[in-house]
Amino acid sequence: MSPEQFRQYGHELVDWVADYWATLPGRRVRPDDAPGTVAGKLPATAPVAGDGLTGLVDDLDAIIAPGLTHWQHPRFFGYFPANTSGPSVLGDLVAAGLGTQGMLWATGPACTEVETVMLDWLADLLDLPGKFRSHATGGGVIQDSASSATLVATLAALHRASGGDWRTHGTRRRYTVYTSTEGHSSIEKAVRLAGIGDAGLRLIEVDDHTLAMNPDRLRERIAADLADGAVPALVVATVGTTSTTAVDPLPAIGEITREYGLWLHVDAAYAGAAAVCPELRHGHAGLEHADSYCFDPHKWLLTGFDCDAFWVADRAELIQALSVLPEYLRNAATDSDAVIDYRDWQVPLGRRFRALKLWFVLRWYGRDGLRAHIRSHVALARDFADLVRADPRFEIVAPSPYALVVFRLRGGAADDGDARNAALLDRLNAAGEVFLSHTRVRGRYALRVAVGSPQTTAVDVAAAWDAIRAAADGVCA
Structure with a gap:
């Protein structure tokens, strides 16, 4: 593909993405096709000769878009959000065009x-403890992802x-890892991959009201x-659990990990983004005890997947654990100890060049723009919670x-209510x-409304509630 051909198709595809975003409100949030529908529309084999992308946009319209669950849809309230934005997409475009392999500073x-x-910048924006800064x-x-960070x-x-000793002798001793239920x-998954095994994972009970550790x-x-005779190694505390956005009590947990010498990792994959707003930093109380912390800008901070921000308080410990330096990667910059080689901070x-899209965003x-984005969703979730409370058929259960509301229809025996x-x-x-x-809260089936799409407005929240009430009428009839 020549630069001029790239320019031609690039303009066409940028237009297609812009049109896709503009038409999202009129689409189904997810398809109702049977499994195999998309595969059945594709040729059985790759082309022998390239077709120059003939009919590409038509195929995107006819095959790809109808077969998607539209995560950017203003009425997508499932799971947690997976935000993207124009600046993020443009940053990814530039990064892909540059094709940089950033395993070493020298590369x-x-x-x-x-x-x-x-x-x-992000550490400053979230007001993280100073020890997490590069200086x-x-x-x-x-x-x-936060999974890799864990x-x-x-x-x-x-x-x-x-x-x-673990570097040379593996997990011959019995190590234990702790997190809440x-x-x-x-x-x-992390304890399995690290060689500790399921037997070394301890699930700690939660408070019945707060659902926190x-x-x-x-x-x-x-x-x-x-x-x-076991060797306790790690506690993973959560700020904003997946089921209910519960916040583990970091001050108390931190005191325990400091007393026993355990590593404390704080997983704030979803809720960390809220800390761009000073009034939403309550979950970070006690973060000064943490050895590592992460959150996902690709969830709620308008930066497309994949982008998990992970910090450590002592980079030397991380590098010592992960560094492997074969001869073919040796270079003067690395030998000088004056640079960061991020290959030593990750598994691959x-x-x-993921930082470009973050820089663009x-x-x-x-x-101010990021704070307005977060605050608007928190306000919409509170409005939705008020609607739920006003209907005696429903209860909020966490x-x-x-910006997550977890609720359910009231009444009935456990099995009947779940059904x-x-x-x-x-x-x-x-x-x-x-x-x-x-999800399940205290063993009971519950529904989750996670407000997070950049396009979601009060109109969409009201429409969701109308749909929920209408469906409840059918279920309860």
């Missing part, structure tokens, strides 16, 4: 240094707990494991500190007007 000096500065003992890096934190915690599934139970379990060797929106709520969700999502997800 992409600008790729490395822009990332370092962007993570410092202190720590620093930040972009991981692909794995990296687990590996660093094992390195500390073993005194470095509401902790993300990525924590279970119970520090007393955490202390008891650590003490019991020590008495049993290679890395894309921060420049375009600024502090606190709502951010009615599941039927309500099925009816809602099948209609295609809105999309919600579900």
Whole structure:
């Protein structure tokens, strides 16, 4: 493809994306096609000769767009948001065009240094403790997801707990990792990948009202494991759990991890973005105890997937745990110890220039724009919660500190009530007007409304509530 051909198709596809965003409100939130529908529209084999992208836009319209769940749709309320934005898309375009491989400072000096500065910008924007800045003992890096951040934190915690012995002798000792029963599934995956195994994961009970980790139970379990000859290595606390956005009590947990010498990783994948607003930083109380912290700009901060911001308080511990330097990667800059090689801060060797899209987003929106974005969604969620409370058929089943509301139809025996709520969700999502997800709170089936699309307005929230009430009429009839 020549530069002129790229220019031609690039203009055409930018127009297509802009038209897609403009037409989202008129589309179904997700398709109602049977599995295999999209695959059935594609040729059985790749073309022998290239076709020059003939009919590409027609294929996007006929095959791709109808087969998508539209995460940017203003009435997408399922899971957590996966924001993107014009500046983010343009940043990704430039990064893809540059094709930089930023595994070492030497292979992409600008790729490395822009990332370092962007993570410092974000740390300042969220008012993180000073130790997480690059000019202190720590620093930040972009991981692909909070799942990878948890794995990296687990590996660093094992390195500390073993005194470095883990690098050469693996997990011959019995190491233990702690999180709440509401902790993300990525924590279970991390202990498997790190070689600890499911038997080393401790799920700590939560407070029945707040659904946050119970520090007393955490202390008891650590003490019991020590008495049993295990080596406690890591606590993963959550600010904004996936099911309900519960906030674990970091001050109390931090005191325990400091007393016993455990690594404390704080997973704020969704809720961390809220901390751009000073009034929404309550979840960060006690963060000074953390050894590492992460949140996902690709969830609620208008930066397209993938972009997880991960910080450590002591970068030396992380680098010691992960660094492997073969001869073919040696270079003068690395040997000087004057640069950051982000290959030592992650599991993969290679890395894309993800900081560009973050730079574009921060420049375009600024502090004020990002705060307005978050505050608008928090306000819309509060409005939705008020609508739920006003209908005696429904109850809110968890606190709502951010922009997620968890609720259910009241009454009925446990099994019957669960069936009615599941039927309500099925009816809602099948209609295609809105999309919600579900969870279980205290063992009971509940529905989740997560406000987060950049296009969502009060009109969309009201329409979602109308759809929910209408579906409830059918279920309860």
